[in-house]
């Protein structure tokens with residue numbers, strides 16, 4: 001089992017304190033779900049964990065190795081950002097070879113969600129087709145820890161179901177940290193749920209707590 005230990009994350013932008021001493025422990029075999037209102041700092045937290053943004057303070061460890069720069073994260077932490085990141089003119093079969101671990105290339109190429117598009121380029125895909133491709137390339141990368149920021153955004157219900165099955169299958173060997181406003185889907189696949197609110201991560205026990213902390217409307 002591998003552990004991603006995330007501790008002492010503080011981040012402010014100017015006068016705005018966004019993250020106030022965040023602690024999170026992710027391990028292979030588990031999905032950690034992070035919910036939070038718009039602007040609560042979820043993407044900021046993901047970027048700090050992935051290393052593309054520096055916290056005011058941070059302490060991030062993969063097993064016994066302190067992760068200090070992007071190179072330290074290579075093959076350990078992968079990140080699906082909110083916005084599209086794929087080159088638009090490269091054939092999808094080549095993207096699969098580029099992003100996925102060698103062991104996974106055949107499996108990914110044969111996925112129903114990917115196989116029909118192998119000879120196309122990303123620029124010919126619809127928004128949802130592109131989103132699911134990006135999510136799959138990150139999920140099947142070499143990294144043991146996978147950060148997914150809004151993976152279900154713009155996906156139709158059956159595709160969301162297929163993607164959730166893939167995430168659960170891959171949890172056998174990987175640890176996931178996932179955030180999405182489709183909270184039902186996050187709840188369905190997460191072992192632990194956290195609410196990011198007022199700069200702190202609160203462990204959530206049930207839906208009532210999500211109402212009490214003002215994330216869900218009272219009448220749901």
Ligand SMILES: Nc1ncnc2c1ncn2[C@@H]1O[C@H](COP(=O)(O)OP(=O)(O)OP(=O)(O)O)[C@@H](O)[C@H]1O
Nearest residue numbers: 013014018036037038039040041042043044045082
């Ligand atoms: N580079 C930046 N400079 C200044 N403020 C920023 C910067 N990046 C983010 N912020 C602010 O930090 C806060 C948290 O942003 P973040 O994108 O992390 O929120 P989020 O929880 O992911 O929101 P959403 O659910 O809407 O995607 C917001 O108020 C945002 O305006």
